[in-house]
Amino acid sequence: MKEKSGFFQVLGINRDDKKNLQEIAHKIGISTKSLLFYNDNGILPPSNELVIIAAFFGINQFQIMIGMGVYSQELKDLLSQRASEIAKDITVPETPKLENHKAVFRTTLGELFEGDCLSLMAGMQSNSVDLVFADPPFNLSKLYPSNMDDNVSSVEYIGWTEQWLSECIRILKPGGSLFLWNLPKWNTYFSEFLNHRLSFRHWISVDIKYSLPISSKLYPSHYSLLYYVKQEKPSVFKPDRLKMDTCPHCFKELRDYGGYKDKMNPKGINMADVWYDIPPVRHAKYKKRKDANELSIKLLDRIIEMASNEGDVIFDPFGGAGTTYLVAELKKRRWIGIELGPTEIIVDRLVNKAEELEYLNQYRDNYNKLFPDKIKKERLKRMLWTSDSFIKSEADFILEMKLV
Numbered sequence: 001m002k003e004k005s006g007f008f009q010v011l012g013i014n015r016d017d018k019k020n021l022q023e024i025a026h027k028i029g030i031s032t033k034s035l036l037f038y039n040d041n042g043i044l045p046p047s048n049e050l051v052i053i054a055a056f057f058g059i060n061q062f063q064i065m066i067g068m069g070v071y072s073q074e075l076k077d078l079l080s081q082r083a084s085e086i087a088k089d090i091t092v093p094e095t096p097k098l099e100n101h102k103a104v105f106r107t108t109l110g111e112l113f114e115g116d117c118l119s120l121m122a123g124m125q126s127n128s129v130d131l132v133f134a135d136p137p138f139n140l141s142k143l144y145p146s147n148m149d150d151n152v153s154s155v156e157y158i159g160w161t162e163q164w165l166s167e168c169i170r171i172l173k174p175g176g177s178l179f180l181w182n183l184p185k186w187n188t189y190f191s192e193f194l195n196h197r198l199s200f201r202h203w204i205s206v207d208i209k210y211s212l213p214i215s216s217k218l219y220p221s222h223y224s225l226l227y228y229v230k231q232e233k234p235s236v237f238k239p240d241r242l243k244m245d246t247c248p249h250c251f252k253e254l255r256d257y258g259g260y261k262d263k264m265n266p267k268g269i270n271m272a273d274v275w276y277d278i279p280p281v282r283h284a285k286y287k288k289r290k291d292a293n294e295l296s297i298k299l300l301d302r303i304i305e306m307a308s309n310e311g312d313v314i315f316d317p318f319g320g321a322g323t324t325y326l327v328a329e330l331k332k333r334r335w336i337g338i339e340l341g342p343t344e345i346i347v348d349r350l351v352n353k354a355e356e357l358e359y360l361n362q363y364r365d366n367y368n369k370l371f372p373d374k375i376k377k378e379r380l381k382r383m384l385w386t387s388d389s390f391i392k393s394e395a396d397f398i399l400e401m402k403l404v
């Protein structure tokens with residue numbers, strides 16, 4: 001990842017020259033802390049400060065905005081009017097060098113590579129992948145076995161993400177789906193980027209508590225799963241239907257469906273864009289790699305089922321413990337995988353894939369029926385309604401017809 005744009009860069013300030021920074025801060029009456037905050041987070045100073053900064057450096061405010069990559073609609077319009085003039089002075093950056101990648105592991109459905117996803121993608125054909133799922137590092141100073149730097153500036157992190165997202169978009173087939181898993185904070189930036197390149201489908205909130213409560217903030221309780229499609233419509237969209245929530249003790253429904261019980265689809269409830277039923281993978285028994293932010297196979301099963309068919313090609317640029325590749329393999333999808341760090345754990349998981357098939361089947365047993373078999377049995381014992389309660393007998397139907 002390389003520093004590309006930024007507040008200090010456009011002003012010609014060296015971030016490491018603390019003395020110079022303090023002098024500037026003193027002269028313009030804006031604290032060093034604020035200046036560092038604007039630079040490190042790519043945040044445009046408020047308009048009153050912007051006027052002072054621009055005047056002090058003898059440039060105009062739009063130069064700062066362009067330098068920082070922060071575009072108001074007004075600025076976009078102005079640049080757009082002068083597009084041909086500006087573009088003449090811009091050279092297209094070189095495409096990343098393609099390294100010769102050799103698969104470290106193969107199955108009949110997929111190939112696993114070791115290395116940098118950007119360099120792998122450079123050698124992949126445009127419009128060749130049906131589904132992309134990406135769960136990148138979140139820039140939270142986590143120590144990965146690959147020793148990658150997970151603590152870079154926001155500007156750098158956003159720039160790097162846009163780079164690999166652009167490649168994912170290029171290799172995605174028209175009608176193909178792209179899912180991006182990240183913290184809500186980062187996905188606000190990436191949705192802005194994706195909105196101009198793909199069609200927005202959903203911001204899915206996945207209810208998982210991922211840290212301890214922080215006293216100065218709300219308790220972070222959801223991950224953001226962005227769902228986009230290349231061009232207008234997805235080629236595949238077949239979300240599972242979910243079971244009705246029932247009390248684990250009395251088996252009564254937890255929500256009152258009033259007079260609508262008979263109208264409920266026996267195949268289950270429509271998938272919503274808030275998911276409450278994805279378990280975190282915390283327990284050592286289920287966790288395949290102690291140091292990986294491993295995702296639940298239930299999450300990948302849901303995404304893969306919703307947006308791909310058997311035989312489709314799935315690409316995940318950030319292997320981790322290989323959850324995407326394992327689920328793709330179990331669901332008979334083709335897949336392409338890569339991981340910067342060690343890949344032994346992924347290979348091990350794929351070799352022993354049968355172990356996890358059992359869990360996957362347990363999850364799938366609960367889909368596409370309003371009441372899974374076990375719950376239906378318990379409800380019948382307690383004389384509670386099930387979907388079958390509303391199936392009319394032929395005699396009832398004939399009688400009803402006569403009355404009409």
Ligand SMILES: C[S@@+](CC[C@H](N)C(=O)[O-])C[C@H]1O[C@@H](n2cnc3c(N)ncnc32)[C@H](O)[C@@H]1O
Nearest residue numbers: 116117135146294295318320321322323339340
């Ligand atoms: C959050 S983990 C992915 C976890 C995965 N979804 C799972 O369920 O097991 C992100 C992974 O991306 C890898 N990574 C980081 N930068 C990479 C790059 N440029 N190319 C390939 N892999 C990379 C890290 O080493 C880490 O293992």
